[in-house]
Amino acid sequence: MVSRPGSTGRRERAKEDKRRRIMDAARALFAECGVGGVTTQRIADRADVAIGTLYLYASTKAELLILVQNEKFATAIDEGLRAAGAAVHAGGGAVASVLALVEPVVACLREQPENGRAYLQEIVFGDPVGPHCRDGLALALRLESGIADILARDAGNVPGEAAILARVITAVIHVSTTATLHLQDGLPEVLDDIRRQVGAVLRSPS
Template sequence: MPVGRRERNKQEKLARIVAAASELFAENGVDEVTTQQIADKADIGTGTLFLYAKTKGELLLLVQNAKYAEALEQGQADAETVPGVLDAVLAIVRPIVECNRIQIDNGRTYLREMVFGDPEEPRHSEALAIVVQTEEAIAAVLRRDDRVAERDAATLAHIVSAVMFLSMAASVNIALSVVEIMQDIQGKIEVLMPR
């Protein structure tokens, strides 16, 4: 069934909003961009902008969710080619860390919005779904190890996810590179792994 004109207009506006917000956030950081600037760049009114996202945090989630989902997809594909459990878990984590570190302030704000935002709001819900998918992917890798009980894989994956997000969001880690963040995460995950 063909999409009607009204729906096409909505999709086109959403695409302009995402493009405008993505460009402005990448150039200036989320904290330095106003919703008015995004609306102007997208060539829409601010009232229209707020129909798509009520806050800058929601706009950031709108922009970043697709990028984080792609990073997870890449990590899962990488993990399938890695035989060792620890290395496969790190293969899932690495693209997510790389995505987060492209613009560090945006990455930290994204994590804060995801954790503390309204889980009923669709963009927050999408972000939380990415976290669940990440944990499921990590749990699947952990199940490769016969020493990890089925019931423990999900718990361990949740802990690995928490370690990853804390390492990316912590103020003390702002200046760390992707390699240094990965080393921090690896050191903590190694303690969790069965010996």
């Protein structure tokens, strides 16, 4: 069967429209209800697509959450890298520069704590070869590399040590944003906890 001119383009536009509707519906429902209060059927209904169509784009609710959060996580890392660059340019120390980088990331993860917690758990403990999880892991490594770059500029750190310290600080961020102990804390309290730990890791006054 020969496709008529323009039919492929229409199909691609229709696919992209469905994907956009699914993403918009998932984003809105996760924000409104948290991941635990949402079903894939409810997302499909909000997006006005059949449940089978939704599964063509993401086979589970967890995959949908990762898709949505990956977009937000990437934007937050971009914002943090710009802020960290400005802090370094202004002569801020390592702690201040690292905090400038991680603050938008932590704000993103704490916007809906249940979602941020579930997202990080999926990234850390989920299927590492799944395409969406793989993208999330790449973003996490980008954040870690950004921290390592800041630390490598400090005269007291060689590149290998900077990478190890960045891994430790990334673990601090994960624990402080997901631990049950901090679920009821507001963003300022979580950031202050991270600031104190980063200061201790870098042997800097808090």
